[in-house]
Amino acid sequence: MTLLLVLTSLILISIAVWQLTKILELSKPIDYENNEIATDKDNDMQGKLMFLFLIFIYGLTIFSFFKYGDVILPESASVHGENYDRLLWFSFSVIFFVQTITQALLHYFAFKYRGNKKRKALFFADSNFLEGVWTIIPTIALAGLILYGLFTWVDIMTIEENDEALVVELYAQQFNWKARYAGEDGVLGDANVRFLQDFDGKNLVGIDPTDRNGDDDIVVQELHLPVNREVVFRIRSQDVLHSAFMPHFRAQMNAVPGMINQFAFIPNTTTQEMRLRPEIVEKVKKINKIRFDKSEELIASGDFPLDPYEFDFLLLCNKICGASHYNMQMKIIVETEEKFNKWIDEQQTFKEFVQ
Amino acid sequence: MAQKNNRRAKIVGTDIEVDITEKKDVIIESHDEDHEHDHHHKETFITKYIFSIDHKMISKQYLITGLIMGIVGIAMSLLFRLQLAWPEESFGIFDVLLGKWATDGVMDPNVYLALVTIHGTIMVFFVLTAGLSGTFSNLLIPLQIGARDMASGFLNMISYWLFFISSAIMIASLFVEAGPAAAGWTIYPPLSALPQAQPGSAAGMTLWLVSMAFFIASSLLAALNYIVTVLNLRTEGMTMTRLPLTVWAFLVTAIIGVVSFPVLLSAALLLIMDRSFGTSFFLSDIFIQGEVLHYQGGSPVLFEHLFWFLGHPEVYIVLLPALGIASEVISTNARKPIFGYRAMVGSILAIAFLSTIVWGHHMFITGMNPFLGSVFTFTTLLIAIPSAVKAFNYITTIWKGNIQFNPGMLFAIGLVSTFITGGLTGIILGDSALDINLHDTYFVVAHFHLVMGISALYGLFAGVYHWYPRMFGRMMNKNLGYIHFWITAISAYGVFFPMHFVGMAGLPRRYYTNTNFPYFDDVANINVVITLFALLAGAAQLVFLYNFISSMFYGKKSIMNPWRSNTLEWTAPIKHMHGNWPGKIPHVFRWPYDYSKPGSKDDFIPQNVPLKKGEKELQH
Numbered sequence: 001m002t003l004l005l006v007l008t009s010l011i012l013i014s015i016a017v018w019q020l021t022k023i024l025e026l027s028k029p030i031d032y033e034n035n036e037i038a039t040d041k042d043n044d045m046q047g048k049l050m051f052l053f054l055i056f057i058y059g060l061t062i063f064s065f066f067k068y069g070d071v072i073l074p075e076s077a078s079v080h081g082e083n084y085d086r087l088l089w090f091s092f093s094v095i096f097f098v099q100t101i102t103q104a105l106l107h108y109f110a111f112k113y114r115g116n117k118k119r120k121a122l123f124f125a126d127s128n129f130l131e132g133v134w135t136i137i138p139t140i141a142l143a144g145l146i147l148y149g150l151f152t153w154v155d156i157m158t159i160e161e162n163d164e165a166l167v168v169e170l171y172a173q174q175f176n177w178k179a180r181y182a183g184e185d186g187v188l189g190d191a192n193v194r195f196l197q198d199f200d201g202k203n204l205v206g207i208d209p210t211d212r213n214g215d216d217d218i219v220v221q222e223l224h225l226p227v228n229r230e231v232v233f234r235i236r237s238q239d240v241l242h243s244a245f246m247p248h249f250r251a252q253m254n255a256v257p258g259m260i261n262q263f264a265f266i267p268n269t270t271t272q273e274m275r276l277r278p279e280i281v282e283k284v285k286k287i288n289k290i291r292f293d294k295s296e297e298l299i300a301s302g303d304f305p306l307d308p309y310e311f312d313f314l315l316l317c318n319k320i321c322g323a324s325h326y327n328m329q330m331k332i333i334v335e336t337e338e339k340f341n342k343w344i345d346e347q348q349t350f351k352e353f354v355q
Numbered sequence: 356m357a358q359k360n361n362r363r364a365k366i367v368g369t370d371i372e373v374d375i376t377e378k379k380d381v382i383i384e385s386h387d388e389d390h391e392h393d394h395h396h397k398e399t400f401i402t403k404y405i406f407s408i409d410h411k412m413i414s415k416q417y418l419i420t421g422l423i424m425g426i427v428g429i430a431m432s433l434l435f436r437l438q439l440a441w442p443e444e445s446f447g448i449f450d451v452l453l454g455k456w457a458t459d460g461v462m463d464p465n466v467y468l469a470l471v472t473i474h475g476t477i478m479v480f481f482v483l484t485a486g487l488s489g490t491f492s493n494l495l496i497p498l499q500i501g502a503r504d505m506a507s508g509f510l511n512m513i514s515y516w517l518f519f520i521s522s523a524i525m526i527a528s529l530f531v532e533a534g535p536a537a538a539g540w541t542i543y544p545p546l547s548a549l550p551q552a553q554p555g556s557a558a559g560m561t562l563w564l565v566s567m568a569f570f571i572a573s574s575l576l577a578a579l580n581y582i583v584t585v586l587n588l589r590t591e592g593m594t595m596t597r598l599p600l601t602v603w604a605f606l607v608t609a610i611i612g613v614v615s616f617p618v619l620l621s622a623a624l625l626l627i628m629d630r631s632f633g634t635s636f637f638l639s640d641i642f643i644q645g646e647v648l649h650y651q652g653g654s655p656v657l658f659e660h661l662f663w664f665l666g667h668p669e670v671y672i673v674l675l676p677a678l679g680i681a682s683e684v685i686s687t688n689a690r691k692p693i694f695g696y697r698a699m700v701g702s703i704l705a706i707a708f709l710s711t712i713v714w715g716h717h718m719f720i721t722g723m724n725p726f727l728g729s730v731f732t733f734t735t736l737l738i739a740i741p742s743a744v745k746a747f748n749y750i751t752t753i754w755k756g757n758i759q760f761n762p763g764m765l766f767a768i769g770l771v772s773t774f775i776t777g778g779l780t781g782i783i784l785g786d787s788a789l790d791i792n793l794h795d796t797y798f799v800v801a802h803f804h805l806v807m808g809i810s811a812l813y814g815l816f817a818g819v820y821h822w823y824p825r826m827f828g829r830m831m832n833k834n835l836g837y838i839h840f841w842i843t844a845i846s847a848y849g850v851f852f853p854m855h856f857v858g859m860a861g862l863p864r865r866y867y868t869n870t871n872f873p874y875f876d877d878v879a880n881i882n883v884v885i886t887l888f889a890l891l892a893g894a895a896q897l898v899f900l901y902n903f904i905s906s907m908f909y910g911k912k913s914i915m916n917p918w919r920s921n922t923l924e925w926t927a928p929i930k931h932m933h934g935n936w937p938g939k940i941p942h943v944f945r946w947p948y949d950y951s952k953p954g955s956k957d958d959f960i961p962q963n964v965p966l967k968k969g970e971k972e973l974q975h
Contacts, residue, residue: 006437006446006890013894017838024834036830036911037918038761042837046760049841050768056845057772060852068856071878073792088789095779102775105750110768115690115757121951121958122755125692125973130751131744138743145782146736150729153788157725174552174643193642206642239643240546241655243720243795247861250792254721256655257545258639261722287876309873316872318795318863320539321546322553323464326866 040116047114054107058100070286073247074279077269077313077334080156081250087152091145159264165230168223170315171205172235172242172255175324177315180205181218183349189214193238193257199354206238207350215351218344223315223332226340227270235261245318246332248274254319267334274334275311284311398933406516408508409933413515414493415826418819421486422903424522426896428477433893435470438462440886442868456534464867468537469555471865473529475540476563480570481525483673483811485518489574491676491818492581492605494826498924499599501590501941503934506583510576517573521566528562536563539865541666544637544658548629551644561630564623571620578609578616585609590923592943596700597962599922599947600693603700604679607707611668611675614711619665622658629653656721663714670807671710675703677814678745678774681767683947684817685749687920688764689756690958692948692973695748702741709738719787720794728787735785739778746775757951757958761918762836763821769844770813776848777806780855795865798858801851809847816840819903824917828929829910835902842895849888853881921947921961945972 038046076085113119169180169188182188190208198209207214225231235244237255244263245252253263274280287309295305317328335343407413434453437446445460456466493511497504505511528535537555538547542563550557585598585606598606625636629650637658638650686693693699715723715731749771758764780802783789793799816839823831857878862869869875869882916925923943927935941963949960954970966972 010890010894013891014897017842017894017898020838021832021834024837035914035917036833038759038764038833042833043758043760046765046837047758053841053844057776057848060848064853064856068853068881071856071860071881073859073861084788084792087786088783091783091786091789095782099776099779102746102750103772106753106768106771106775109750109753109756110758113689113753113756113758115759119757121690121757123692123951123953124694124751124755125948126695126697130747131695131698134747135740135744138740142736142739142782145786146733149732149736149786149788153725153729153732153786156788156791157728193640194647196642196647197645239641240549240552241543245795245861245863247792252720252791252794256722257641258652258654259656259722283877287873290876290879291873306873309876311874314872314874316861316863319543320468320865323468323867325468326464326868327871329872 038115043115047111050107050114051111054103054111057103057107070279070283074274074277074283076248076250077267077274078249078251079266079268081265083152083155084250087148090148094141094145156265159232159262162230165232165264166226167232167234168225169205169234169236170223170244170255171219172237172244172317172321172328174239174322175317175328176221177223177244177317177328177330178205179220179223179330180207181220181344181347182213183216183218185213185216187213188234189217189350191236196238202354203350205236209354215349217350218347219350219353220347221330223330224340224343225267225332225334226337227267227334229337230264230266232262232264235263240321241319242317242321242328243319245316246313247316248313252318270334270336271311271313271332272335274313280311284309406512408504408512409931410493410497410505410508410511411826411931411935413511414490416515417485417489417493417518418826420519420522421482421490421815422900424477424481424525425486426900427526428474428482429893429896431470431474431477433889434462435467435474436886436889438467438867440883442870462867465534465537465554467867468539468553468865469535469559472537472539472542472555473525473535476536476567477525478808479540479669479673480567481522483808483815484574484669485570487811487815487818488605488608488672488676489515489518489577490815491601491680491822492577492609494822495599495601495924496581496584496605497588498825498927498935499602499922499947500585500588500593501923501936501943502584502588503936503940505580506588507580510580514573514576514580517569517576521569521573524562524566524569528559528566531558531562533557533559535559541659541662542626543662544626544629544655545641548626548638549641549643549648551646561627564627564630567623568620571616571623574612574616578612581605581609582613590940590943593962596697597943597946600682600696600699600703601676601679601922603703604675604682607703608672608675611707611710612672615665615668615672618661622661622665625661626658656718656723659718659721660714663717664711667714667717668707668710670803671706673807673811674774674814675706677770677811677817678703680814680818680821681749681770683920683922684763684767684821685752685771686948686950687821687918687959688759688761688767689753690759690950691752691756692950692952693748694751695744696946696948698744699748702744705741706738709734709741713738713785716785716787716790719790725787732785732787736782738785739782742774742778746771746778759918761820762831762833762840763817763819763918765837765840765844766813766817766820769840769847770810770817772844773805773813773847774810777802777804777810777851781806792861793858795863796858797854797862797864800864801854801858804854805847805851809851816843816899821918822924823903823906823910824913824929825924827907827910828913828931829906830913830917831902831906831910835898839895839899839902842898843892846888846892846895850885850892853885857881857885916961919957919959921949921959923962926961926963949973 167182171178189211191206193206195206204219235253235255237257242255251265253261291306313332315330449457449462450460456463533554536559546552547556628634629636635650635653637655638653641648682693713735716735719728860878926941943962944965947962951958
């Protein structure tokens, strides 16, 4: 059905194009000197279209913001994410300003100076003053952006070792994530893929059985994080490149086989708080409406309906890793310290699990 | 002799006061003599059309091969856009084109990845490197600098045929049992190194690497030829500061290619070693399919460094020729000198230099030392300065011009527009801090498609429309050109503008479908809009193809200098001949941008017209 629609629209478009050319050709007076070089009439028409195109670009921008603005990620749920968002919107306002001005100049000039036989172009080949202006202004603007960006970057990437921080290993494999907590000693046991086959495959992330630090490690399939406490992620992969992407926290780091990468942040909003934020409530409502409509179609065709959606933080894979790359995810639950402690106490340690 | 007269008549027909042919005869170059006899040779079909050593024919070969590859590449993008808009839906076209990889017409996830991989490879290397740079460097370098041919016509022929072999292997890889390479066009190991990781990493990846090895050999031979030709074979009077900006762009592009392509070859060779001979350059500590592999001590990050050492300059290898073409087309059609010629040359050189020291901005979050990230942020954002200079100079060039809206001009202006839109988002992505959350999302896809994909394609189209009369002696239909431009321009923004929002929603690229994340359900309708615009854009290219092919046979016969342009290629006769000019090579007396110069009756003065008494040459 869709194919038919697509084919029909393609055919219709081609017919429209064909007809348009015919109209364009027929509407012109017979021109014996037609040599496929733009005439004054062409210049006039195309120049005006250039101006319309400027309106199109502005219109598309405004339309997109109104119509699609609400899909943009909600405000960050981590401490450094606030700085990130500020830098992002600052940079955006700079480039929007430049975009608006330059597109206007380009298309307006194209419209204004559309050629005709009577016009003579200005012979204006150089101006050190103008060249200076548009070398120096971008330099100053970029110096500002570079400095602001670098301060933010260094701030995000500097991980200060402290005892308070929670150390969590994110372990990637085709096509799922696992998380390992350091347990009571706060130290992750050594690990290597060469231990994966120990204990009949129950050594899920390859913890070195001879390293006592690993005994109390906890391996889980769902990531729980306490709110307002620094979490230091150590990121590993067992097979190919993956990327641990946690968009709501403005956090991402690749998982590279043979390397342990690090990223740290402080979550400052629990899943519960997030679900109550008006923008999230709005978004969930919208998504559920889409899912409800889709479900009705599914039921009509004898399929199972979709589950209603509830907001959760996500860990996604963001580096192409094979066939099921598109479905390599893990739920992240940010909760209060008490709830987190209660949850972690219920989990089996590595030693308990392999016995 | 008949040709000579003919040529003189044509030039007189454009109201130039000076009789060029006679002036030229006064100054004779000794090495021209032997070429006089060239047209007496009997050319066979094979030496003329297949194993040709004539740069004009080779340029057509590049263009047509590039366009055929372009059809494949664009068709692939339409296929995976269908899947993205209507995920896991059954399409008859998938059944027909993908066969066993689309059971019941539903696309397989592995094939989705294969399509994006080959789409990227074909568009970046085969269409926008060979198809764009190969075509116009070959056509324009000898003609615009006033040379009989490339420094080595034979090497030139070899480089085209290596490119042809490379294309043939890449196309052949689509037909292997397990499917073509599917690790993304960046082919990061270990995914690309291990057949266990995905089916495309078996024979498909081997063919990909072999094809690229041929491609690199081809582009190195071509680039060396371009550099030698520009440096040594310029006609008398053609100083470096009188070179058209096209030639400057091609020269610098060739230099970047020579600097960076060998590094990609080394990466490909090491990857072949890892794949087939058990070395561990890029692999370490891997457990896959229930088995620990022997690899130890290598690093995938090393591959990323090697890849992007080419990969980033590659962006400029694609873009600079397009910008060069735009300079020429805009100046000619605005009937104004290009504004800030020296600044334009300077910014080409600055961009080229910076392009080789920014590769790390593709790797901010690979585990590379964050300090290194800071350095790459700094160098990356610096590129915005010469880019801004170029954009402002283009805008100033059309200011107070007398703009002739030939189809080539529309595409050149379109290029400036997308170059600005796409370039500005580069300021966001080049910032290491902001890259954290936008890396590998659709924001990146939107950014680079606008700034290098669409811009370079516009450059290609501008070049084809502008130099078609020079290549085929006929004109393309301008009305079809207008329709082609406007539908393409509207749909290009229609595809890539909303795509930024998909990226800012946090949606990763290279996802077969988003339906496994209810969180992204609200971007589904944006994907439909994008796909509809993509289909429209695809349809517009059919208009171009029709125009391109039919004009070859039925187009209006072109006059010698239809755009009233200054550069030397328009002083050569249209008739196909080896050696470009019958008789002597024209000499050059002025820079190529004397448009609308005060004191001249015409609004253009070709480069081979001597300065009048008391006339000052600008800036030289």
